[in-house]
Amino acid sequence: MQPLDIHEVCDRVDVQQIVVRxxxxxxxxxVLGLSAxxxxxxxxxxxxxxxxxxxxxxxxxEAFADLVAIAWAVPGPVACNVAVGLGYALRGSLGALVAGLASVIPFFIAMVALALAYLHHSLPAVLNPAVLPRFRVVLVCLIAVTLWRQSRSLLKKRPEQAIAAIATLLLWLEPAPAVFVGVLCGAFAFGWLTGPRRGRDARARLPSLARHEWAAFGFYAVALTVFALVPLDxxxxxxxxxxxxxxASLSLFGGGFSAFPILRSLFVGGAxxxxxxxxxxxxTLSAxxxxxxxxxxPFLGQLCGGVSGAVLATMAFFAPTGALAVFAHRWLGILRQSPRFEHALGYSRAAATAFLADAVLRLLPNIPATSVDVLLAGASLFTLGKLKLPVYWLYLAVAVSSLVT
Known part of the structure; x- marks a missing residue:
């Protein structure tokens, strides 16, 4: 059996008509087992x-690399977008839906269960007042290591570094949804206007949009406007x-921790x-x-609206961006022909690193500067940054140490 090459297929036939593999x-x-x-x-x-x-x-x-590239090009959780794209490449729209659900179900069940346990005070080790601050030390170190890695990868030139610094300052001065959207849109627009121009940009023909696709983009525009302009309460x-x-889901670029200030603006305070x-x-518990x-x-949705709130919040954050990942398959060839688009997208990713920096800056004041916490921070940075061990081993070590001391 020959591996499927997505470019050859797209030249001959729509992806939804691929022979079932x-x-x-x-x-x-x-996908369910791999996600779990x-x-x-x-x-x-x-x-x-x-x-x-x-x-x-x-x-x-090459085809899988294209799936990853598309997942990075659209907002939302990259891994789930890759799973959606994989399902679409193998079985069309129904495959995208099946793979997307399978990638979400394991952590949805686990986080809803944790939320219920949190509400009913059934997590004595985790909810121990002496343990949670140490968990947050590990969390801050994890975000800091992620910020360092993304900065080294994305902020290689002075314009990108300047955009990240300005975005961080704006988010710190005014952590409002309108600022989140404005920072990303402004960075993309600046990258587009200053990007390289080639003849193939002008010759590229955009695919026509079906009526339901126009309706989807209209819905996205309304949702972004509500997120940016309507106050929380x-x-x-x-x-x-x-x-x-x-x-909010349409403004999430740069990985999960970049969502920290955006989710904070949605779920903290207000109604x-x-x-x-x-x-x-x-x-802290999500890691x-x-x-x-x-x-x-799902955890935050459960706290705010019960099981229905968890379901709606999960659908709101994962379904729209998954649909964009599917739609982007039609645009793959055109996006590859546009160096201006890639340049603008790079600037948007640079601005997204500011979300990580904002998360670190807002969590640090809640960390007590005791000798134990300083030692834990050093061990966490070494373990996560140098040894690259999974973070749950650190959480396990902290939880066990709290039970035996």
Whole structure:
């Protein structure tokens, strides 16, 4: 069986008409199992590549790389977008839906269970007042290491460094949704205007949009407007809350921890009543559960609206960006022909590093500067940065030490 090359297929026939190469039930349980055993988005992507490129070669290495590139090009959780794109490449729209659900279900169940345990005070070791501050030390170190790695990768030139610095200052001065959207849009527009121009940019023909695609983009525009301009407690209705969450999902670039200030603006205060301490606890607990770092969304949704709130919040944050990942497959060839687009996208990613910096700056004041915490921070930075061990081992060590001391 020859691996599927997505470029050759797209030249001949629509992806939805590809000969079936993976049963839907097999695809569902394969992605479900990989998601349940992957801590972090990068781990899930690595396991998907190992299964579908190496062990069961249904995709070429180049085709899988295209899936990853598309997932980075659209907002939202990269790993789940890769799973959605994989399902679309193998089984069309239905495959995208099946793979997307399978990638979300494991951490949804785990985080809803943790939220219920939190509400009913059933986590004595985790909720020990002496343990949570140490968990947050580990969390700050994890975000700091992520910020360092992304900065080294994305901020190689002075314009990108300047954009990141300005964005960090703006977010610190005014952590409002309008600023989040404005920072990303402004960075993209600046990158587009200053990007390289070639003749092939002008000759590229954009694919025509179907009526339902125009409707989808109109809905996205409305959601972004509601997120950016409607205050959190202006209209405390489920519809407005869901629209605001959809708009927030469309502004998430740069990994899960970049969502920290955006989610904070959505769930802290206002009509929801989630305290800053509870919000920090939710982010702290999210790192011990498999899945991408946006697995905190079901936890927060459960606290705000019960099981229905968890379901709506998860759908709002994962479904719209997954749909964009599917839609982007039609644009793959054109995006490759546009160096201006890639240049603008690079500037948007540079601005997204400011979200990580903002998360570190806002968490640091809550960390007590005791000798134990300083030692724990040093050990965490070494373990996460140098040894590159999974963060849940650190959480386990902290929890065990709290039980024996």
């Amino acid at each position: 993976e049963r839907l039930i097999t695809l569902f349980f394969a 055993t992957s801590w972090g988005g990068l781990a899930l992507m690595a396991q998907l590549e190992r299964r579908y490129v190496e062990r069961k070669p249904l995709l070429t290495q 202006a209209v405390p209705s489920r519809t407005i809350d869901t629209l605001r969450q959809v708009g 929801h009543g989630v305290s800053a301490d509870t919000f920090n606890t939710a982010f 011990i559960v498999p899945g991408p770092l946006l697995n905190v969304v």
